[in-house]
Amino acid sequence: MLTQDARVAGEPVTIHRVERPEDLDDFYEFARRNHRVLAVDSETTGVDIFSDGFRIRLIQFGNKDEAWVLPVEQGPVYAAAAKRVLRETGRLIFQNGMFDLQVFDRHLGVPMEELWPKVLDSKILAHLADPRGPEEGGIGQSLEKLTEHYIDPVVAEEVKGLMTKLAKEHKTTKAKIWSTIDLDHPEYNLYAGMDTILAARLVGKVGPLVPPVSRDLIAFEHRIAEICSYMERTGFLLDIEYTEDLSDELRHREDYYNTIARGFWDELWEEDPPDFSVNATEKVADVLEARGVVIPGRTPTGRRRVDKSLLEGLAKDGDEFALAVIEAKKARKWRTTWVDGFLDQMDSDGRCHASINALRARTARMSITGIPAQTLPSKDSLIRSCFIADPGESIVSVDYQAQELRVLAALSGDRTMIRAFLNGDDLHLLTARAAFGDHITKDSPERKYAKVVNFGRVYGGGARTVAEQTGLDLKTAKRVVDGFDAAYPEVKRYSNKLQTQAQRQGFITTPSGRRLPVDKERPYAALNYMVQSTSRDVTCRALVRLHEAGITPYLRLPIHDEILASVPTKSAEKAARKIARLMQEQMGPVEISTDAEVYGRSWGDGYRN
DNA sequence: TCGTGACGCACC
């Protein structure tokens, strides 16, 4: 057994590294002394839990001043020891338990279902204490930043720099060091153990900072993390043949349009043209100007703005270069960002597993990576068609009808808005009539402008942004914005109330008890934070109800105001209705109602027109 | 060669 001594916040700590099976007796003795609660962490070969080469290397257990490191990679006896203590310990502290529990489920044979009820996650506590990131004036929720702020800045710096340092020592990259570092490396062991000591200390520091009003959210967020980890585990079936064909097709498209675009660039040079890429905006700008195009826009750093709207305007006027740039960029973006990514990370059963950050944004909104489900193109079914239902099943989507506007109506208590939703009136039409008069009909173009304002107002946008988005002149845009404010006066009042609260105390509190910090310089953001966060809570409460109804195995992903599922085709309509019914909820006088749709075999089937 | 900021773009 190897024993290392270190100091944390001026106090001595000890890290034991089990080297031989005989050392396990002392480890079990430690576990017995700490049978009520232990912090747990694991070191693995990477973060690609579902890929073939993934392995657990170490599993660590610790309390505030002592840690034990098990070399799981070196034999099943150590894995068995880790398993035993995971099962026998009453409460388990993790920093981001979603990762470790997924790892233990797939690679250690300990089902997540068994461990989740015992988990206390310091990352969740930290988010409830302060959801801001380090760039937003907060601390963030990473182990490094939390350690720096709450425990010991020197230790934080060492933890942060360690893997970079080891990578340099081993002449490899930071990404590869996790799988290549010698398991017996003393510093690797030291900090592997240290992580549990830090997590154990963090819950004591951050837990008390969760405001009393947020207390119920602690259990709620652990539940949401649990449900999301089951969806991650299930994964989403990939249509491999389709996806491979699509990748080829996009590659050909990209090559074709690249050749055209490059031809225009090469013309600018007498001989040996320098490298060209359609993604190099400065170079694209050079070609455009050589063709006589005046580029009016500038970026914040003063460079010529070459974006989609400029290029599309030119392409519409028949500029072949602009068209080629647009098409080449799009084909590449679609292939590299999505299609090839799916093929790369697909597991041996042809499934892709998203990584869900269930408690991410300042507003607690989730983020989803791996399958970047929140950002897949929705005007076209091509990309979504990569994902399909399980055999014998159909893809079902249930979304909330105008979720944020309904939440806004409920929270603000605006009578007109509430009545509109009760009556099933067309809210966009209502706003359009308030701005332009009663002669406006469902088919009038003014309704579209009103729609932009209805959503834009929730974001805190004003006349200028509405003008930009609709192409209206500023004066008309202002008329629609004023029309909105006149039509729904209580929304304005509510926004003002939130802004006052925000400026007085620096935060607002949602009905679920979540504290949302509001920057002093942007008090107008308070309304959006409140609506966005409360909408997220609506979707998450739905997840809990679906889980309790036993539907989780069919769920694929939550996407803001939507939940995607794969259900048996025979009873798909019925299942969809059931999910929709469980999702809807009453918020004061407003029903946050849902719409169910059975797409078919593929996710893309819902996006064909 | 790696990390990072700026930019552009995909979505709700």
Add this chain to the structure above:
DNA sequence: AAACGGTGCGTCACGA
């Protein structure tokens, strides 16, 4: 009086 909120990802360009 007016105020666009929240994300992730790929690429380029640049500096260490």
